[in-house]
Amino acid sequence: MSSVIVIGGGADALVAAQILARAGREVITIEGAAAPPDDGWVPKKVLRELRLEGLELEWPDPWLTVPLPGGGRLELWRDLARTVEAIRRFSPRDAESWPEFCDRMARLARFLEAVYSAPPPDPLSAGFALRARRLGRRGLADLLRILPMPVAELLDDWFESDALKGALGAAGILHLLQGPRSGGTAFRLLHHHLGCPLGVFRPPRSNVMDLLHKLPRVELQPAEVLRITVRAGAVAGVVLKDGRELAASTVVSSADPRRTLLELVEPGWLDPELVRTLRHTRRRGVAARLRLQLDRSPGFATLALAPSLDYLERAYDDAKFGRVSQRPYVEARCDEQQRMEVLVQYVPYGVDCSNLKDAVLALLSEHWGDAQPQHAELLAPRELEEFEGWPEGQPHHAELSLDQALWMRPVPELAHYRTPIQGLWLCGPAMHPGAGIAGAAGLHCAHAILGG
Amino acid sequence: MPKHDVIIIGGGHNGLVCAAYLGRAGRKVLVLERRERVGGAAMTEEVFPGFRFSVFSYVVSLLRPEIIRDLELPRHGLHILPLESTLTPLENNDYLAQWNDHDQNRRELARHSLRDAEAYDEFGLMLHQMARAVKPLLAMAPPDPTSLSLGELFGMKRLAEHFQGLGAKRFNTLTKLLTMSSADFLDEWFETEALKATKSASGIIGTMLGPRSPGTAYVLLHHYMGELDGVFRAWGFAKGGNGAVSAAIAAAAQAAGTEIRCNATVESVLISHGQAKGVVLEGGEEIKAKTVVSGADPRRTFLQLVGEKHLPEAFVESIRRFRFRGASAKVNLALGELPDFTCLPADGINGRRALRGAISISPSVAYLERAYDEAKYGEVSRRPYMDIVIPSMLDPSMAPPGQHVMSIFVQYAPYHVNGGWTDERREALGNSVVETLAQYAPNLKSAILHRQVITPADIERIVGLAEGNIFQGELSLQQMFFLRPVPAWAKYRTPLAGLYQCGAGTHPGGGVMGASGRNAALQILGAA
Numbered sequence: 001m002s003s004v005i006v007i008g009g010g011a012d013a014l015v016a017a018q019i020l021a022r023a024g025r026e027v028i029t030i031e032g033a034a035a036p037p038d039d040g041w042v043p044k045k046v047l048r049e050l051r052l053e054g055l056e057l058e059w060p061d062p063w064l065t066v067p068l069p070g071g072g073r074l075e076l077w078r079d080l081a082r083t084v085e086a087i088r089r090f091s092p093r094d095a096e097s098w099p100e101f102c103d104r105m106a107r108l109a110r111f112l113e114a115v116y117s118a119p120p121p122d123p124l125s126a127g128f129a130l131r132a133r134r135l136g137r138r139g140l141a142d143l144l145r146i147l148p149m150p151v152a153e154l155l156d157d158w159f160e161s162d163a164l165k166g167a168l169g170a171a172g173i174l175h176l177l178q179g180p181r182s183g184g185t186a187f188r189l190l191h192h193h194l195g196c197p198l199g200v201f202r203p204p205r206s207n208v209m210d211l212l213h214k215l216p217r218v219e220l221q222p223a224e225v226l227r228i229t230v231r232a233g234a235v236a237g238v239v240l241k242d243g244r245e246l247a248a249s250t251v252v253s254s255a256d257p258r259r260t261l262l263e264l265v266e267p268g269w270l271d272p273e274l275v276r277t278l279r280h281t282r283r284r285g286v287a288a289r290l291r292l293q294l295d296r297s298p299g300f301a302t303l304a305l306a307p308s309l310d311y312l313e314r315a316y317d318d319a320k321f322g323r324v325s326q327r328p329y330v331e332a333r334c335d336e337q338q339r340m341e342v343l344v345q346y347v348p349y350g351v352d353c354s355n356l357k358d359a360v361l362a363l364l365s366e367h368w369g370d371a372q373p374q375h376a377e378l379l380a381p382r383e384l385e386e387f388e389g390w391p392e393g394q395p396h397h398a399e400l401s402l403d404q405a406l407w408m409r410p411v412p413e414l415a416h417y418r419t420p421i422q423g424l425w426l427c428g429p430a431m432h433p434g435a436g437i438a439g440a441a442g443l444h445c446a447h448a449i450l451g452g
Numbered sequence: 453m454p455k456h457d458v459i460i461i462g463g464g465h466n467g468l469v470c471a472a473y474l475g476r477a478g479r480k481v482l483v484l485e486r487r488e489r490v491g492g493a494a495m496t497e498e499v500f501p502g503f504r505f506s507v508f509s510y511v512v513s514l515l516r517p518e519i520i521r522d523l524e525l526p527r528h529g530l531h532i533l534p535l536e537s538t539l540t541p542l543e544n545n546d547y548l549a550q551w552n553d554h555d556q557n558r559r560e561l562a563r564h565s566l567r568d569a570e571a572y573d574e575f576g577l578m579l580h581q582m583a584r585a586v587k588p589l590l591a592m593a594p595p596d597p598t599s600l601s602l603g604e605l606f607g608m609k610r611l612a613e614h615f616q617g618l619g620a621k622r623f624n625t626l627t628k629l630l631t632m633s634s635a636d637f638l639d640e641w642f643e644t645e646a647l648k649a650t651k652s653a654s655g656i657i658g659t660m661l662g663p664r665s666p667g668t669a670y671v672l673l674h675h676y677m678g679e680l681d682g683v684f685r686a687w688g689f690a691k692g693g694n695g696a697v698s699a700a701i702a703a704a705a706q707a708a709g710t711e712i713r714c715n716a717t718v719e720s721v722l723i724s725h726g727q728a729k730g731v732v733l734e735g736g737e738e739i740k741a742k743t744v745v746s747g748a749d750p751r752r753t754f755l756q757l758v759g760e761k762h763l764p765e766a767f768v769e770s771i772r773r774f775r776f777r778g779a780s781a782k783v784n785l786a787l788g789e790l791p792d793f794t795c796l797p798a799d800g801i802n803g804r805r806a807l808r809g810a811i812s813i814s815p816s817v818a819y820l821e822r823a824y825d826e827a828k829y830g831e832v833s834r835r836p837y838m839d840i841v842i843p844s845m846l847d848p849s850m851a852p853p854g855q856h857v858m859s860i861f862v863q864y865a866p867y868h869v870n871g872g873w874t875d876e877r878r879e880a881l882g883n884s885v886v887e888t889l890a891q892y893a894p895n896l897k898s899a900i901l902h903r904q905v906i907t908p909a910d911i912e913r914i915v916g917l918a919e920g921n922i923f924q925g926e927l928s929l930q931q932m933f934f935l936r937p938v939p940a941w942a943k944y945r946t947p948l949a950g951l952y953q954c955g956a957g958t959h960p961g962g963g964v965m966g967a968s969g970r971n972a973a974l975q976i977l978g979a980a
Contacts, residue, residue: 124612124623129597137598138766141939144597148631148667148929157773181828183667183929184631280640310829317825320664321818402631402666412624 004449005030005238005246006218007225008254011042012427012434012442014212016252018050019446021217028246030238032224032389040436041195042208045117046443052211057195057204060301060333064202066167067367069307073300074163080199091161101158102199107139108146109193116194116433119444120407120415148402151185152309162308170306170329171201174345175435176399177284179316180309184402191400194437202302208438228253228264228424235423252445254428255389256283256397257410261419269421277411281404283430285349285381285393286319290342290360292376298334298368305330305363319346324353330363338371349381349392356380397430406432417445425449454740456482456711458976459731460747461718461757462916462955464492467747468701469969470954470976472523475708477977482739483705484716484731486916489695490702492747493915493922494964496695500902502852503786506693507906508915509922510782510841510859511535511810513678513687514963515697516590519970523704530700531691533846537809539796540650541892547795548646549806564644575641578625583677585618585626590677590960590967593943593975594934630929634668635817649814653837656863658922658962660777662824663817667929674927674963687810691847697964721746721757721951728951731757743950743976747969749917749924750774750937750957758948767947770938774931774957778908778920779827781865783885785858786851786902790842791893808845813838813888827864832881835888837863855901860885867908867919878905923962924955933959944972945979952976 006017009031021027047055062075068090077083080099088095114131115121121128132140146154151172155165171192172185179185193201224241228251237247253260258278261270306312306329315325325346332342344360347353357378365373381393391397398410407415409432417425427445428434434441458474460467463485471481489495493508512532520530536552548564551557561569595607615623628637634655638648654675655668662668678686690696702712717734721744730740746753754763754771763771793811796803814820814837823833839861844851851857862885869877882905890896908920917924925931934942936959944952954972956962 123627124616126612129608129612132597133600137940140598141935145930145935145939150665153775153930178665181661182633182665183661276640282636313828320821403628403636408624408627408631412620412627 003028003248004250004252005248006252006254007238007260008032008428010254010428011208011212011438012429012431012440012445013252013254014215014218015046015050015439015442016254016427016446017218018212018215019443020252020449023450025250028219028221028248030221030223030225030240040203040206040438042206042438043113043117043195043440043443046439049443050212050215052208052215054211055206055208057206059196059200059202059204063200063302064167065300065303066163067303067305068163074167076167076199078197078200083199087161087164091159091164094159094161094164097158098199104142105190105193106198107135108143108190109196111135111139111143112190113194115406116437116440119417119448120409120432123407146186146190148183149186150181150183151189152180152313154186154189155309166306166308166311167304168201169309169312170304170331173312173316173329174343175285175287175394175396176401177282177286177319177346177348178401179313181313187402187405188400191435203436206438212439225264227266228260230265230269230421230424233269233422235421250423250425250449252425252427252449254426254442256391256428256430257281257414257426258283259391260424260426265421265424271420274411274413274420277413281410281430282399282401283391283394283397284399285384285390285395286347287343287345287393288347288353288356288378288380289384290344290357290376290378292340292342292373294334294338294340294368294371294373296371297338298332298340298371300332300367301334303330303332303364303367305367315346319348322348322351324348324351324356328360330360332364344378347380349385351380353378353380395429396435397428398434400435409434417441417448454730454742456480456739456741458482458743458745459484459739459741460745460954461731461753462486462492462747463490463698463702463712463714464747464955465494465698465701465964465966466954466956466969466972467492467745468698468705469519469523469966470745470747470973471710472701472705472708473970473973474976475705475710476522477973481705481710482741483710483712484718484733484739485712485714486717488714490712490714491695491698493911493917494694494698496693499784499904500786503855503857503902504693504850505784505857505904506690506695506843506859507784507904508782508911509694509964510689510843510861511687512690512694512697512964514675514965515678516965516967516970518591519966523701525700525704528700528703528707530697532688533691534686534688535809535841537806538650539793539806539809539811540646540814541793541795541811542646542815545795547793548644548650549796549802550650561644561647564647565642568642568644568647571641579673579676581622582626582629582673585622586673586677588614589933590965591971593971594936594959596934596940596942598940629669629673631666632669633664633666634672635663637669637672645816646814649817649820650812652817653812653814653820653839656820656824656837657839657861658780659926659928660779660827660864660866661928662821664821670929670932671927674961689841689843689846693843693850694964701966718757720759721948723758723762723948726762727949743952745952745954745972745976747955749776749921749955750953751776751918752916753953753955754946758946758951763947767938767941774937775926775928776867776919776921777926778867778911778917778922779864780920780922781862781881781908782906782911783860783862783882784904784906785860785900787856787858787899788901789854789895789899790856791858791889791896791899793893795892807842809841811840813840813892823864827866830866830868830870832866832869832877832884833864834884836865836885838885838889840889860889865907867912867921873907873909878907878910881905881907924957925961927961932961936961944968944975
């Protein structure tokens with residue numbers, strides 16, 4: 001029996017550890033301080049395989065609240081008909097378009113869900129072509145057209161209302177250093193639609209981490225990995241920060257691939273060309289996180305401050321030149337205990353944002369009535385890197401852009417979870433499908449290990 | 453019995469190429485051109501006495517070598533003079549030059565970065581391989597991946613085999629080029645800002661995107677696909693201006709029996725029972741033919757010449773969604789003397805040589821992004837990207853002795869400018885171009901004898917290109933290959949029997965390639 005060390009405590013690492021343990025491997029999971037975000041779609045395949053029961057996916061209802069410039073709010077509901085009525089109040093045309101838009105996007109999302117439920121496809125294989133064909137003529141044409149598109153163009157095709165386009169367009173740029181007019185952002189809108197009900201374009205929250213932690217059988221070690229030891233081109237184990245050494249013939253890392261291969265592994269084992277390619281993966285954190293406690297309900301569950309696509313684009317313009325957005329995109333999510341988590345984008349890595357917290361609180365205070373914030377704490381990308389272990393503050397470890405997606409995630413040479421070092425494998429958000437899809441990369445990685 | 457087999461609407465270079473191929477196959481072809489001469493956007497005009505300009509498109513590279521060969525264009529007067537350098541003046545009064553001479557180029561790059569000098573050859577080789585990888589696609593009618601017909605399935609299979617044949621590494625590079633931004637792509641290769649900016653500028657030409665937007669790396673490749681006399685990536689002038697390209701193709705077409713009628717504006721396509729039967733000219737004259745080919749852009753062809761009522765609703769919707777958004781303007785200057793770039797004075801050997809090549813105002817990627825940022829909110833870039841050539845340096849017949857013509861391609865000048873294009877705006881555009889350029893070449897202002905400024909609105913009005921887009925529709929990934937101009941109608945056919953398209957609004961797109969015209973002709977011949 002060979003022993004396996006799994007590095008990391010995220011959903012991918014836990015899923016990989018479970019599957020390997022159930023296959024009879026002796027598995028140790030080494031969990032650092034870093035905890036991944038707990039939102040995201042959980043593919044059915046992960047649930048089935050781990051026989052996970054009791055998964056609860058939550059979307060607030062309305063799933064998005066958007067303040068309108070002339071006062072009032074646009075509320076997008078899980079109930080399609082109710083959303084249509086809400087939109088009709090300020091744009092009958094958009095209300096007409098909404099059901100068909102949702103339907104066409106949902107079809108594409110179902111396709112991507114299937115693609116994400118398997119290891120990265122070979123784009124030139126007949127199997128992939130056949131699967132894509134099941135979308136039908138219009139679906140396939142939609143897919144090919146929409147994937148490379150700017151989300152702004154997609155939304156301009158369908159809608160006229162700035163408020164609606166701003167709120168939807170924001171889904172295209174979350175955690176990405178691109179604006180809504182940049183190519184490839186429509187793909188991100190689809191990505192955030194996965195696993196969602198018709199007409200919902202924000203990932204759910206779930207209790208998947210609780211469920212995974214309740215599963216027995218895998219030994220957890222709270223520790224930090226200092227180094228992955230390699231001997232004669234094969235993995236030999238890990239050295240921990242406290243000086244302990246653990247031997248293993250297989251190491252599965254959910255840390256970001258650049259850190260795993262360029263920092264944890266001693267230099268010299270990798271082909272220089274791969275090193276160069278890895279160094280060029282983009283993993284720029286662009287969002288700050290503000291957490292606070294309110295003394296009463298703010299009157300919304302999820303609030304998005306993006307009055308128009310131009311507003312988002314201008315926010316990006318600042319970040320493009322290395323500045324914090326003067327008027328950032330703000331998305332606030334509040335739970336029943338009045339705990340609020342706010343995403344603030346764009347905040348480039350390593351810039352001074354000493355005034356940002358107050359600015360964001362001021363922006364939000366216009367929308368939460370008499371509520372008073374307590375214990376507000378803002379973490380910029382640099383702090384998120386330090387406390388959460390997200391490289392450069394990027395929770396996806398590698399930005400999810402088209403050139404770093406599917407069979408190119410994070411780089412083509414590593415897309416199949418295997419590394420050139422024998423016994424060293426990658427899972428985690430930087431691997432296909434990654435980026436907020438809970439557990440799928442861990443599942444595919446474990447299968448690759450067991451299959452090989 | 454109609455006198456002609458085929459009517460071609462529009463005597464632009466694609467229409468003429470299509471006519472020439474059809475003529476050589478024995479078809480009786482009539483080309484109808486709205487203006488007083490053929491050429492469309494590839495034309496030479498003596499705008500000011502003694503000064504001849506390639507008024508719109510101004511360089512040659514992408515014109516497919518098979519067309520030059522098949523139509524024997526050199527015999528019909530085409531003579532291409534190679535451009536041998538690119539000079540990028542910098543804001544600190546230094547410069548970056550790229551020379552065709554390998555050793556000189558290496559020395560110059562090493563002056564900025566040894567690493568870039570090392571990487572340059574490898575980069576060139578990589579682009580060369582990519583150009584080879586897409587070359588077979590250019591001459592192909594794109595197969596339709598959404599169709600289940602045997603022919604299309606076979607086409608897709610062949611396409612997949614072609615990509616498989618590239619090997620994993622090249623296929624991955626190609627996918628990156630298709631999906632990345634030109635700035636990100638170049639970041640992987642180079643560190644010198646001016647080099648990255650000048651190269652990534654190829655990725656924004658004619659496109660309403662900034663160099664940091666994904667999709668621009670493909671446009672960059674598009675501009676590197678050219679071959680001249682067997683050399684990839686070479687750019688040159690046609691002797692006598694780009695009108696000489698059109699003239700040579702027109703001569704080849706006429707030699708093959710094609711009739712060309714100028715001052716003949718087609719008002720509509722004659723349609724009966726879902727079939728194109730001919731055209732109606734302004735004034736009411738009807739000309740019949742079994743086949744009608746439109747070289748006009750998709751919007752004009754379908755929404756104006758054909759009319760919505762003859763087309764399926766979904767098709768019309770797709771044509772409406774096809775994006776044009778012209779982004780570029782042109783400034784043509786008649787000069788009393790050569791501009792003197794202070795970074796590389798014209799009295800030195802290199803300074804003189806640099807004026808025989810292209811001059812690129814692209815000091816940094818941030819400069820290009822700033823230019824784009826103004827344009828995306830509807831303003832003309834105050835400090836625009838410019839690609840400048842001085843054709844009279846290579847072809848003295850373009851200007852009186854001792855004097856010169858300068859052709860300046862300007863971006864971004866959005867078609868949808870706030871408040872619309874007016875004479876004041878046009879002049880303001882001309883002024884900011886001259887002001888910007890005078891920072892690098894202070895004698896320019898006093899050297900200007902005449903100035904012609906062409907906005908995207910002018911391009912639309914004069915040449916007829918919708919929204920002044922120089923490619924007859926943006927060259928973005930979602931408008932390419934089997935999506936150009938509309939999914940399932942990318943094979944030069946249309947929903948109407950007997951009606952074809954041959955303009956740059958079809959695969960593989962613009963840049964005076966002629967490939968659309970040739971591919972369309974081959975489709976028509978194959979169908980009959």
